[in-house]
Amino acid sequence: MRAVVALSSSISSNFLGCRVGRSGSTSCSDLVRPPSAGACASSSALFVPRAGRRASVSTCHFAQPQRSQRQTRFSVVCCSASPVSEQASVKSGVDSMELLAKAAVGKPGQLGDCPFSQRVMLTLEEKHIKYDATYIDVSNKPQWFLEANPEGKVPVIKHEGKWIADSDVITALLEDLYPEPSLKVPDEKKSVGSSIFGAFIGHLKSKDSSDGTEAALLKVLVEFNEYLQQSGPFVNGEKICSVDLALAPKLFHMQVALGHYKQWTVPKEVPEVSSYMNALFSRESFLKTKAKEEDVIKGWEAKVLGA
Structure with missing residues (x-):
């Protein structure tokens, strides 16, 4: 099983393209394509992990994750400033996630400042989930992404070929797949x-x-x-x-x-x-x-x- 997480690790200079939900989580408009990521189907619904409820989020097809496997491989996508092939990993491992993070403004290859992406990264770190980080330039959004998700919002996670958005939903999914150490709260x-x-x-x-x-x-x-x-x-x-x-x-x-x-x-x-x-x-x-x-x-x- 393969999952792809799309994040923004730096907010644009004026936070344009971001939205804050009632929970305080945000979807931002920066996303890059992970290596060998499959195409996503078009839809306008999101399955919330565990609850199985639909909630309108974007025009991509979102689906409820399955809970079968600790062998899950994630690719975490944020944003950077150089081609993926030119970036080095900061972590590695057979079952590691691949993190593509947005670079700081004017600083190719350097992690930026998106607090909502950092929330997901903190969850990965606290749960000791390995991931590889690559920093991608998002000043020119790729056409494949705009066609798949015209709203251009991130964080987005691709799990079993389906797109899942919002930092609330992503962290809930990680809690389901990796329940220990628990980060649950009443x-x-x-x-x-x-x-x-x-x-x-x-x-x-x-x-x-x-x-x-x-x-x-x-x-x-x-x-x-x-x-x-x-x-x-x-x-x-x-x-x-x-x-x-x-x-x-x-x-x-x-x-x-x-x-x-x-x-x-x-x-x-x-x-x-x-x-x-x-x-x-x-x-x-x-x-x-x-x-x-x-x-x-x-x-x-x-x-x-x-x-």
Whole structure:
């Protein structure tokens, strides 16, 4: 069995072509074709893993994965700046995934800054799933991709010849195929911290220091701080879970982008949040998959400066 995961590891300079769902996950518009990937059928439905429900996502054919096999081979697709044949793997193994990641803007061959792609990569790392990384230029989207998926959204996973989209769905699939170590979280905790990213973007884009966006960000951080005081150190207690892996890249973007453009630091009123961020950012999985701060800053430039 073969699966192909399409990711974007760097957001375009103004995040155009991305969409944020109610869960906070995003589908971005950058995708490249993996080596020897098969064509996908056209459809407009997605089978959600485990649930088997259809949900409209894009014009590709999405299907529910089968759960038979630990021999699953994935190809994870992000984006880069040189032909695939010129890129070296960062990991290897007989049953490894092949990761094609988007390069940082103006930096061929270097991983970029997409927080939603990093979420999937963090899941791969925390579950000890081997993968090979290649960085592909996506400035000129290949015709095969636009024909198969006119919306051009990623992350997308190709599993058993079918396309599956959205970082929520991809990480759920990985949890099904590789249940240990478990990253599951109770349903009532899945939305913890989900308001932070939107509040961060609101403050980042603000041109008026008195418009209340900074106060709105502080409010959601205080709420998250109170949650961690009662239920931490992670969202699901002592062990890291999928919600932590979704929040980590977003909190990193918040810290870096607001620090650069607003001279903002994590408020003293939320010490538990600060400790939480430090714990996440120091994990080996995060250190392996994080973007360079300069690339995060560049990625948000157009949102802030209108460039």
